Amino acid sequence: MLWIKNGRVIDPANKRDGTGDLYARDGVIVDSLSESELKAAEVIDAQGAVVCPGLVDIHVHLREPGQTHKEDIASGTRAAAAGGFTTIVCMPNTSPVGDNPGTIRRINDSITRNAIVNVYPTGCLTVEMKGEQLAPIGSLKNEGIVAVTDDGLCVQNNEIMRRAVEYARMFDLPVMDHCQDASMTQGAVMNEGYWSLKLGLKGWPSAAEDLIIARNVVFSRQFDAHIHMQHVSSAYGVDIIRRAKKRGIRVSGEATPHHMYFTDECCKDYDPVFKMNPPLRTEEDRQAVIEGVLDGTLEVIATDHAPHTADEKDNEFDIAPFGIIGLETALAASLEVLVHSGRCDLSFLIARMTHMAAEILNLPAGTLSTGAKADITLFDPDAEIVVDPDQFHGKSTNCPWNGKRLKGKVLRTIVAGKTVWDGNQITAQ
Numbered sequence: 001m002l003w004i005k006n007g008r009v010i011d012p013a014n015k016r017d018g019t020g021d022l023y024a025r026d027g028v029i030v031d032s033l034s035e036s037e038l039k040a041a042e043v044i045d046a047q048g049a050v051v052c053p054g055l056v057d058i059h060v061h062l063r064e065p066g067q068t069h070k071e072d073i074a075s076g077t078r079a080a081a082a083g084g085f086t087t088i089v090c091m092p093n094t095s096p097v098g099d100n101p102g103t104i105r106r107i108n109d110s111i112t113r114n115a116i117v118n119v120y121p122t123g124c125l126t127v128e129m130k131g132e133q134l135a136p137i138g139s140l141k142n143e144g145i146v147a148v149t150d151d152g153l154c155v156q157n158n159e160i161m162r163r164a165v166e167y168a169r170m171f172d173l174p175v176m177d178h179c180q181d182a183s184m185t186q187g188a189v190m191n192e193g194y195w196s197l198k199l200g201l202k203g204w205p206s207a208a209e210d211l212i213i214a215r216n217v218v219f220s221r222q223f224d225a226h227i228h229m230q231h232v233s234s235a236y237g238v239d240i241i242r243r244a245k246k247r248g249i250r251v252s253g254e255a256t257p258h259h260m261y262f263t264d265e266c267c268k269d270y271d272p273v274f275k276m277n278p279p280l281r282t283e284e285d286r287q288a289v290i291e292g293v294l295d296g297t298l299e300v301i302a303t304d305h306a307p308h309t310a311d312e313k314d315n316e317f318d319i320a321p322f323g324i325i326g327l328e329t330a331l332a333a334s335l336e337v338l339v340h341s342g343r344c345d346l347s348f349l350i351a352r353m354t355h356m357a358a359e360i361l362n363l364p365a366g367t368l369s370t371g372a373k374a375d376i377t378l379f380d381p382d383a384e385i386v387v388d389p390d391q392f393h394g395k396s397t398n399c400p401w402n403g404k405r406l407k408g409k410v411l412r413t414i415v416a417g418k419t420v421w422d423g424n425q426i427t428a429q
């Protein structure tokens with residue numbers, strides 16, 4: 001039994017925001033506990049803290065199998081717990097990739113053994129993520145995938161993409177797309193614009209993203225299929241999604257904390273910790289991504305947690321891999337951009353990091369409804385932290401917020417009624 005007292009309980013799905021108590025029995029949220037149960041319950045004093053549904057991140061790279069020097073399911077879920085996330089969705093660009101039932105089964109076996117938060121796998125759209133031949137999407141669904149994606153790459157051939165979208169639709173699986181026209185981004189390492197010119201680095205134009213977003217809108221409309229645009233970074237891309245939604249087309253979109261926080265100017269010292277895909281873009285793009293979140297065009301905040309080792313990242317900008325970690329800074333960074341700046345209130349942000357994220361992939365998570373699993377996060381939105389990746393719980397430290405002062409500290413993360421992060425350390429076995 002669990003009794004969380006006196007917190008500010010914010011549960012956007014149930015329009016709840018007020019001081020109160022929360023109860024759980026056998027890992028499930030309940031309305032109340034009996035007198036004797038209250039006496040026996042573990043009591044958590046949440047005075048001064050926000051109590052909300054455990055955070056949900058639908059875009060995480062856990063690197064298992066095959067790249068476990070960067071991250072694995074144990075370390076990645078520890079990072080998630082420390083960041084306040086109780087449910088995460090992992091991408092299939094592992095080694096081997098998740099394009100076959102055996103690999104998905106192996107991932108699920110490891111999740112059962114090693115994960116300390118809930119993890120749902122995704123499967124590939126195409127065999128070996130080559131964009132040439134459809135993956136056995138039905139068999140992958142039988143193994144429990146929640147979406148299909150070739151994230152890291154983008155299916156270039158429109159006929160193959162069309163078949164993939166139609167096929168995924170038959171299995172009621174959303175397609176998550178990394179929107180990138182590869183013909184326009186050969187050798188590109190940062191946003192194409194003033195800074196790429198000045199720095200002499202090959203640019204990745206936002207048109208390459210916008211074109212694929214537009215293609216996906218066409219297919220979503222044609223087949224009434226749900227296509228989710230991952231890590232949207234360009235102003236016009238946001239606009240295309242906004243217009244499509246107005247017409248009732250079933251597209252959704254995600255904003256990352258880094259695209260809301262940084263711009264391509266950050267690349268000016270050639271530090272590869274600012275190298276990611278899609279790249280950091282202009283101030284106008286950054287503002288448009290934020291506006292997209294505020295007006296509901298981008299209904300979810302997702303980290304795209306993409307660990308790479310220091311050895312790999314500590315290279316020339318041109319050759320370092322794309323990607324940054326995000327699980328342990330997502331809440332504080334998003335609070336800063338959206339809430340502390342006065343752009344929206346806490347409940348609005350929490351909705352985008354909980355039930356709205358879960359709804360995109362139909363995950364049973366993101367609410368404090370009676371009968372829901374007792375996945376709960378406690379945080380202090382005003383507590384100052386200094387970001388120190390050496391204190392993080394994942395294996396990699398490629399974090400662009402390194403050294404920054406942010407406000408927002410995760411005080412406790414609870415999965416099925418059990419504390420897995422107590423604000424100082426991982427407490428799960």
Ligand SMILES: NC(=O)N[C@@H](CC(=O)O)C(=O)O
Pocket residue numbers: 061093151152153178275276277278304306307322323324
């Ligand atoms: N975002 C990145 O820059 N990198 C991701 C791939 C991806 O999400 O596209 C990775 O797997 O490293």
Ligand SMILES: [Zn+2]
Pocket residue numbers: 151152153178230231277278
């Ligand atoms: Zn991607």
Ligand SMILES: [Zn+2]
Pocket residue numbers: 059061091151152304306
């Ligand atoms: Zn990704």
